[in-house]
Amino acid sequence: MNPRRYTHREKKDADLAEEIESHLAHEQDANTGRGLPSEEARRQARLKFGNPRSTREAVWRYRSLPWLDDAWRDFRFALRSLAKTPGFALIAIAVIAVGIGANTAVFSVINTVLLKPLTYPDPQSLVMLMNSGPRGTFPGANVPKFNIWRQQTSIFSVVAAYDRGGAGLNLTGGSEPEQIQGVHVSAGYFRLFGAPLAAGRTFTAAEDSPNGGRVVVLSYGLWKRRYGANPSVIGRTIQLDNQPYLVVGVIGRGFVTEAPADLWLPWQFDMASHDMAHYFVVSARLRPGVTIPSLMLIRATARKRELATRSALGAGRWQIVRQLLIESLTLSLTGGVLGLILGFTGVRLLLAIAPGGIPRIGEDGSAVTLDAHVLLFTLGVSVLTGILFGLVPALSASRPNLAATLNESSSRSGVGFRSGRIRSLLVISEMALALILVIGAALFIRTFMKLQGVDPGFDPHNVLTLAMSVSGDRFRKTASVEQVIRAGTERLASVPGVAGAAAGNGLPLQGAFGMSFDVVGRPKGNTPFTGIVGYYSVSWNYFDTFRIPLLRGRSFTDRDDGSAPGVVIINEAMAKQYWPKGDPLGDRLQKGVGAGPVFAEPPRQIIGIVGDTRDEGLNRDAAPTMYIPIAQMPDAETVLNARVVPLWWVIRSNGDPHALAAPVTAALREASGGLPVAHVRTMDEVEVGVTSRQRFNMLLLTVFGLSGLLMAAIGIYGLMAYSVQQRTQEMGIRMALGAQASNIRNMVIRQGMFLAVIGVALGIGGAFWLTRFIAGFLFGVKAWDPLAFIATPLLLCCVALFAVWIPARRATRVDPMTALRFE
Structure with a gap:
């Protein structure tokens, strides 16, 4: 039998095990050199190595314990060293905590809203198909375009159409009718977005064709809430708008959609249709291969003499580096923990202050959490900060010229104002970056203030809005919808506190439909129609309820x-654009030109001009818009509208509109x-939602700006306080030679403000260059x-002056005799 061959590592461990066993049997007395009795030797060995259960464990302890002992000793020394300079420690921890806290809070929100990948499989291959037109780029589609896009099989593996929330549906058949959110989709929708199935199946191609039958796929939430997650619901029918729909499947938990959905219904497009109305969006999945064309540096300098002394007494370079790294990591991790606490608190504050309308944050911000990515990010920043700002000065300080360092006095050891170039650059950088952030925050704050002062063109105060679904066979005629509006308006008039009521297919500030039109008798030239404008269908008292002024007619x-x-x-913007020198009240227009048979109707007489409302948002000028009576809509258009948008009720109150919610809801239910x-x-609340993005941008940049401002103040204060401490002897000499306290104070202020002014100047230049990138916001x-x-x-200079004033005053209190003995 061949003897077993040991690796080099195994041979070293075997030798070490033999050495340990020797220790266990014959431990030497360090003082006398005499051999100890066996029991005493074993006791001391246990004290040294613990009580190992095996030779392997003893080997591990023998190798690791010296490291742990040295690290623990360095950690205790770091705590004692930092305790001797509490001001430095507090400043360093404060800077790290503020920086990490602000970044953690903002990153948590940005991570959820912007950085987290979509929950769909292979999200980088998902695209939304867009249109370009006279009104700009928009994500709209019609049936002919969808048919063309789905035929591009060499580019797309699957193409799907869907609406972004659509009209509500009335779910009946239970103890209480309920309005739920139904989304119309094409058959490829679930495959496109990788929707998991909890039960049953999704639509077939036959079910997504005209006359494909009434089928529906439930969301997991509705399935669980309304039907107790009962699997037997598959194959049963449910009542939607008093029509039976066959339940064919349930989508699994966790499937996230752009707009909340309770269930999905097939579009059932007629692909031969020439309907040109854009009322849904289209997304597709690309085929594989298809693509879309500082403080640690300051402290290390001050400790050169200490480190040189330790080196002269025999400390190795690695020991010095390790000591400085442990001190640096102690500060950075302490600041990181405090920053994490500040960050967690900041997340809650951001979500409490931030308005609604921010995507992907979940209900009440439930999706924004300090998840593993944020925790790892914070830990990584803390460790990286400690290593970066500890290793660089550690390597520099661990190889000094011992004689030169030990011979120089502390006042001439390169820690004065003029020789502290790196420290000065840090402060200048802090000031410049802080100024850029604060200027950005100021621009967003002024933007938000401007938005708050914009006249939306109507009176939004004391107005309550409610959505009602008027889909289904009962409302296939416009007259049926008109009857509900008349009955509802009459019933609401008898509710105490109601000053007016109206209805329409949309609300101001939320965007209008686009509608093509021709001015009858006006030459069109080479264009298929005169133009495309915003479009609303409203009840007769819509303008009075919203207090939109009637200008003419x-x-x-x-x-x-x-x-x-x-x-x-028409509104004033439409009159000015299409009748710049004429009178629109004498003309007729034909709406829906080229939009397909759904919108076919005789020409209409222009009877009035109303004031402009900012329907595309407060930050955009009013767009040309037309209004027609909802009672005069073609029946086919009424049916299409009911599938896409709800009927919006608008109630003006004499007091708090929320107080009318219950009686108004009851009145509308009775009337309908x-x-x-x-x-x-x-x-x-609608207006707050419209400005939510601008407010969120302002909030994020304000947080960054204020944290940068605070860090700049801490940084310049720390530098000047440190400079005063290191120049104590020099200042004592100056005062002993007759310098006045005011001269010393002014000198410190002048030096600190010199750095601040340089930083401000650089920051202004950087802000002029960088703010152009946010001009669009x-x-x-x-x-x-x-x-x-x-x-x-000016604000930043005032903050810097305050930060410099404190150490400047301290400098005037230096006792000359004490300073002359200072070393």
């Missing part, structure tokens, strides 16, 4: 119904024959806004 009345001649009202309402909000404010570029530097 007349408003709608309750007599403008389906039996009356067609009429239309039991139809439920949903999305109960005030117009003030601003409203009513130029990227070079004079107020922001004047007030912000």
